[in-house]
Amino acid sequence: MSWRKEQRRAERGYHHGNLKEALLQAAxxxxxxxxxxxxxxxxxARMAGVSAAAPYRHFRDRDELLSSIAQRGFEQFEARLTEAWDDGRPDTVTAFERVGRAYLAFAREEPAFYNAMFESGLPVDANAALQAASERAFNVIRAAAERLAALAxxxxxxxxxxxxxxxxxxxxxxxxxxxxxxxxxxxxLPMSPDExxxxxxxxxxxGLGFPTDRRPQAKSAEPPPVPPEASSGSGVPPGGPWGKPK
Amino acid sequence: MSWRKEQRRAERGYHHGNLKEALLQAAxxxxxxxxxxxxxxxxxARMAGVSAAAPYRHFRDRDELLSSIAQRGFEQFEARLTEAWDDGRPDTVTAFERVGRAYLAFAREEPAFYNAMFESGLPVDANAALQAASERAFNVIRAAAERLAALAxxxxxxxxxxxxxxxxxxxxxxxxxxxxxxxxxxxxLPMSPDExxxxxxxxxxxGLGFPTDRRPQAKSAEPPPVPPEASSGSGVPPGGPWGKPK
DNA sequence: CAGCTCATGTGAACGATCTTTACATGAGCT
DNA sequence: AGCTCATGTAAAGATCGTTCACATGAGCTG
Known part of the structure; x- marks a missing residue:
């Protein structure tokens, strides 16, 4: 029973050395x-091999640990979205959709972060740093939307x-x-979440009137010429975005 | 201290009489x-004036209480959506949007139900009855979409x-x-969630090519005549759904 | 190198919660 | 009147969050 704890302690000494990080990973x-x-x-605490009281040296309480994780999540989220956006290359619409897929991929691949960020019930404004990180992540989407809006x-x-x-x-x-x-x-579902x-x-x-055929656009100040389908009929390409209906 | 509990007990006797319901309300x-x-x-339990063990006579555990609430929530949700849809009156698009507003209204006005239904972390398939109730609610949206699709x-x-x-x-x-x-x-936000x-x-x-000007349509098998704006230009009415841009 | 300091970890303890178990009560039926 | 069984209680064990007094040792200071 307790030889295990002694063993652990023997391996790492009285001080853990990197407990804060270990706790974040464990959580x-x-x-x-x-x-x-x-x-x-x-x-x-147990998973990090320390007593139940040790975490309090690094986090005021359980919520602070949670909000640290959420904050770190928003930072990684921002990075992933930024990478996906790739400054709008090769064209705005393609890049925009890549951002959407990156969003879902993050939610799927980092369930713990996503959970802490959006589903843990901690108040958005619990922490100024958290709120800032959240806003930075949103700003990636906002900036992309800005570029897209310019294509109207x-x-x-x-x-x-x-x-x-x-x-x-x-x-x-x-x-x-x-x-x-x-x-x-x-x-x-009849289709994957991504689709x-x-x-x-x-x-x-x-619905906003954007061409959605993903032609690469010149990065010019004036909008590109309106593709035919955007100004004729209802703008629905054959098949539509949902594939061929039977 | 304890005269209060005795008092309570004196008021209602040894047996509560309606504990299950009281617990649901309290929760x-x-x-x-x-x-x-x-x-x-x-x-x-405390709020219902009984001991901490009493609830176990009515619910296997805390999760079962939660899922009972979620189930009841889905039932009320279904009712609200059905009422909002009103079988597509006066016209499909108007009714459809009313369903959207009813969704938000439910989320806002019944936060406890909404929380239990979607944010409590209980598995969708925890309970067959729960899953069924959830599907019935979704079917209201599905049926409305069906009618809308027929207007393409x-x-x-x-x-x-x-x-x-x-x-x-x-x-x-x-x-x-x-x-x-x-x-x-x-x-x-720059606008209300409803907007x-x-x-x-x-x-x-x-974007799907539907007319969105809310003209009442005859409930006929064939789709109504296409309004001009749906087949000319990009289909964007002046001002757009987001109001007048400056 | 000796000694001091302070961040970091420990163990014990408190109150609260969840859950089970043995026992108490009384409503409704025979 | 008496029986039965659903319903409620008290007590107890396990786990958690949190605090407090105390222990340890890493790193600075001289």
């Missing part, structure tokens, strides 16, 4: 397994980029949290 | 206050109703959980 693993609600401070067909009012960004965010978050993660993924979101975004963009 | 109140994560079985402009492929329903659900859930409830509502969702759905529907 991450536990949240991935059992959700933010199921994760316990004591478990994290001439003669049509330019949609507010902020609104577009909020719309895209809500779609991505909705799909992720309803269909793409953990228990929710068990809901049976679902991609179609949703494409239809939305078409 | 609902507690979840509304502190979220599903913060709610404790013991608190619910002639010559354009008819979008799969299932996909549309999933899209609408993800939008509504995304907006609700990001902006419309509890802590999340503190995120500052945000309404614009989102309108743009989406336009």
């Amino acid at each position: 991450l693993g536990l949240i991935a397994e059992k959700g933010a609600a199921g994760f316990t401070f004591a478990d994290a 067909s001439p003669g049509t009012p330019r949609p507010p980029a902020m609104m577009m960004a909020l719309h895209i965010w809500s779609m991505a978050h909705g799909v992720a949290s309803l269909f793409s993660r953990g228990d929710a993924a068990r809901r049976k 679902l979101l991609e179609a949703e975004v494409l239809i939305y963009l078409r | 609902l109140g507690l979840i509304a206050e502190k979220g599903a994560a913060g709610f404790t079985f013991a608190d619910a 402009s002639p010559g354009t492929p008819r979008p799969p109703a299932m996909m549309m329903a999933l899209h609408i659900w993800s939008m509504a859930h995304g907006v609700a959980s990001l902006f419309s409830r509890g802590d999340a509502a503190r995120r500052k 945000l969702l309404e614009a989102e759905v309108l743009i989406y529907l336009r």
Whole structure:
């Protein structure tokens, strides 16, 4: 029973050396397994091989650990989105959809982070640093929407980029949290969450009057010439974004 | 100290008489206050004036109480959505948007139910009855989407109703959980969640080629005549769904 | 190198929760 | 009147979050 603890202690000495990091990693693993609600401070301590009181030297309380994880999550999230956006290459629409896929991929591949960030119930404004990190991540989407808005067909009012960004965010978050993660993924779907979101975004963009055929655009100040399909009929390409209906 | 408990007991006798219901109500109140994560079985018992062990006569464990609440929530949710849909009166698009608003209204007005249903972390398939209730609620959206799909402009492929329903659900859930409830509502927005969702759905529907001017349609088998704006230009009415840009 | 300091970890303890177990009560039926 | 069984209670064990007094040893200071 207790020789194990002694053993551990013998291996690493009285001081852990890197407990804060170890706790964050342990918590991450536990949240991935059992959700933010199921994760316990004591478990994290045990997993790091220290007493239940040790974590209090590094985090005021359980919530502070959680919000540290959320913050780190937003930072990685921002990085992933930025990378996916790739400054709008090769063309704005393609890059924009890549951001959508990156959103879902993050939710799927980093369930613990996503959980801490959006589903742990901690207040958005718990922590100034957290809020800032969250805003930086959102700003990636916002900036992309800004560029997309600039592509609006001439003669049509330019949609507010902020609104577009909020719309895209809500779609991505909705799909992720309803269909793409953990228990929710068990809901049976006629298509993958990725395809679902991609179609949703494409239809939305078409609703705004954007060409969605992904032709690379020159990065010019004036909008590119309107492709034929954007000004004739309802703008629906044959087959539509959802594939060929039978 | 303990005269209070005796007092309570004197008022109602040894047997409570309606404990199951009282526990559900108490839990609902507690979840509304502190979220599903913060709610404790013991608190619910205390609030109902019984010992901490009493609830186990009515629910296997805390999770079963939670899933009972979620189930009841889905039932009320279904009722609200059905009422909002009103069988597509006065016209399909108007009714469809009313469903969207009803979704948000439910999320806002019944935070406890919404929390238990979508944010409590309980598995979708925890319980057959729960899953069934959830599917019945979704079917309201699905049926509405079915009717909407039948309105597709002639010559354009008819979008799969299932996909549309999933899209609408993800939008509504995304907006609700990001902006419309509890802590999340503190995120500052340039518009209300209701307006945000309404614009989102309108743009989406336009992307599918639907007329979105809410003219009442005859309930005929064949689609109504295509309004001019749906077949000319990009289909964007002046001002767009997001109001007048400056 | 000796000694001091302070960040870091320990163990014990408190109150709260979840859950089980043996026992108490009384409503409704015979 | 008496029996039975659903319903409630008290007590107890296990786990958690959190605090407090105390132990340890890494790194600075002289």
